[in-house]
Amino acid sequence: GAVVSQHPSWVICKSGTSVKIECRSLDFQATTMFWYRQFPKQSLMLMATSNEGSKATYEQGVEKDKFLINHASLTLSTLTVTSAHPEDSSFYICSAKFTEAFFGQGTRLTVV
Amino acid sequence: AQKVTQAQTEISVVEKEDVTLDCVYETRDTTYYLFWYKQPPSGELVFLIRRNSFDEQNEISGRYSWNFQKSTSSFNFTITASQVVDSAVYFCALRRINFGNEKLTFGTGTRLTIIP
Numbered sequence: 503g504a505v506v507s508q509h510p511s512w513v514i515c516k517s518g519t520s521v522k523i524e525c526r527s528l529d530f531q532a533t534t535m536f537w538y539r540q541f542p543k544q545s546l547m548l549m550a551t552s553n554e555g556s557k558a559t560y561e562q563g564v565e566k567d568k569f570l571i572n573h574a575s576l577t578l579s580t581l582t583v584t585s586a587h588p589e590d591s592s593f594y595i596c597s598a599k600f601t602e603a604f605f606g607q608g609t610r611l612t613v614v
Numbered sequence: 615a616q617k618v619t620q621a622q623t624e625i626s627v628v629e630k631e632d633v634t635l636d637c638v639y640e641t642r643d644t645t646y647y648l649f650w651y652k653q654p655p656s657g658e659l660v661f662l663i664r665r666n667s668f669d670e671q672n673e674i675s676g677r678y679s680w681n682f683q684k685s686t687s688s689f690n691f692t693i694t695a696s697q698v699v700d701s702a703v704y705f706c707a708l709r710r711i712n713f714g715n716e717k718l719t720f721g722t723g724t725r726l727t728i729i730p
Contacts, residue, residue, distance in 0.1 A: 534716065536717060536718075543725075544722065545720045545721060545722045545723055546659075546705070546720045548717050548718070553715060557704060563719065590666075595657070595658075595659065597659075597718075599716060602649075602661055602664055603716070603718060604659075604661060604671075605651075605658055605660075605661075606658065606659060607656065607658040607661035608657035608658060610657070
């Protein structure tokens with residue numbers, strides 16, 4: 503089956519610093535990847551759609567300057583949380599479209 | 615607008631019992647896909663099934679079965695002879711079929727606990 507790898511699995515950072523999360527499709531090429539955010543015991547909310555070679559499409563209410571998305575190759579999309587604050591602490595999960603959307607393992611971000 | 619409702623937030627059953635997870639959806643689209651995903655404690659989402667809105671045939675895969683009823687906009691998921699490994703959060707999701715608009719709308723999830 504299609505494998506999507508997300509790195510890191512968890513990260514703790516200081517308030518004000520930036521954190522980069524990688525999402526890789528390991529055995530297929532993905533022109534489209536999706537970034538979701540999940541608060542504890544809540545559903546997944548789509549943040550943005552990442553398109554290879556073009557700008558990401560952000561959902562309403564998501565700050566594009568805060569959550570920078572780069573999809574520079576067909577197998578890699580990155581999400582950078584800039585100037586992170588405690589309220590950015592969350593579980594971030596990516597998916598890549600193959601026959602279906604396959605998800606990475608998720609990244610638990612804690613900002614202290 | 616699309617919406618997925620999973621009214622059961624948490625369910626606990628004793629091992630080997632059968633359990634049904636409910637999913638009701640709303641969409642203005644005439645064609646769409648419905649999905650179920652499993653999220654174990656480790657966090658990743660595991661794809662379980664995709665159902666096309668054209669096809670109302672029920673599906674069975676081992677201990678899992680799905681009942682799609684377009685008339686009631688429901689896509690329920692049943693686990694028979696539940697096992698402890700089935701403990702997870704289960705999400706129902708919906709998306710349009712048209713290419714280029716493939717984002718998923720998720721329900722709020724049902725946390726299933728199987729008691730040994």
